[in-house]
Amino acid sequence: MPGQPGQPQPGQYGYPQQPAYGQPDYGQVPPAYGQQDYGQAQQPAYGQPEYGQPGFQPMPPAYPMGPPPAQGTNGFAIATLILGLLGACLLAVPFGFIALNQTKQRNQAGRGLAIVGLIASGLWVLLFVVVFAIAAVTDSSTTASSDNTTRTSALSDSPTSISIDEVKTGDCVQTVEENNHIRKVTVLPCDSPHDGEVITQVHLPGSWPGSGDASFDKASEACQVQLDKLLASSPVVDKLESFILYPANEVQWNKSNGRATCMVHNADGQKLTAKVPR
Incomplete structure (x- = not known):
């Protein structure tokens, strides 16, 4: 019966009671203003990094890098040009191929010099071949002419x-x-x-x-x-x-x-x- 001693009444100690509207529930402690309730996940403020994760930092724009500057003129290329112009083909040709390889690997200047030297060597070789061919034909003609004219003229009048x-x-x-x-x-x-x-x-x-x-x-x-x-x-x-x-x-x-x-x-x-x- 309500009002009997020894029995708890509604709203008294021993019964759960809903707090009044707008009043805190004294069974729970609300977080202080501006502090985080560690029992619940909280969204980070806009523009701020989430706790435990790296923040976003913008990177400066990347620009394409050009080739590194040439590291001087290749010595073999210079030698190829000089030897090629002088007709020393036996040295100019191997030096030229070495120069072409090194200028590419070492980013050196002189590739054009090596090419000019090789071309000059090729022209010298062509000239040598032409001269040799002309000399061979001339020598053959001279020998035949000598055989045709000098043999009998050197003989005496008598048989x-x-x-x-x-x-x-x-x-x-x-x-x-x-x-x-x-x-x-x-x-x-x-x-x-x-x-x-x-x-x-x-x-x-x-x-x-x-x-x-x-x-x-x-x-x-x-x-x-x-x-x-x-x-x-x-x-x-x-x-x-x-x-x-x-x-x-x-x-x-x-x-x-x-x-x-x-x-x-x-x-x-x-x-x-x-x-x-x-």
Whole structure:
């Protein structure tokens, strides 16, 4: 019954009681103004970093970096340019490739110098090749001319007998006759009456063909090709016939290295009194 002693009444001690509106609940302690209630999570203030996390700091804008400045001029590049201009190609070429490699790895100047030096070396090499080729052709022409003109002019007016192994281009032979065993011929100056003139000599390809007739056939074919070429513009070519000295056996073939001597004479049998005009 309400009001009986020993029984708690509503609102008295022993019963939970709701605090009045706007009054604090004395069972709980509210946080002081401006302090954080550690029992509940609290949002950080706007613009402030959250506790335990790094704050946001703006980074300065990044700008692209250019290549580092060149570290001087490469020494091999300078050497390549100088040696290339002077024609020292054996040194300029390897130095040039070393310079191209080092200028790239070390960020050095001088790449253009190395390239110019290499180009100059290439031009020198080309020039050497051209000069060598011209010299070879000139020397060959000079040798042929010497064989054609100086041999017989150095002989005496009297006929001179020589071995067929000594016969050279330009010799004028006193007598030509069909004979399979010719060992010597008589040569004399070409302004003296003579039967034949040595126009050229050829080396027959391959080894000994096995017989004298086969050797003659090979020599005749090779000589005819050369005579047609050398005497194509001669005004007397229609009046000439060929005459060939060739190795008639294997011993002669090996001794002369398969050499054949290509001669011409007048088809009508008359003597020649000068060198055959070309």
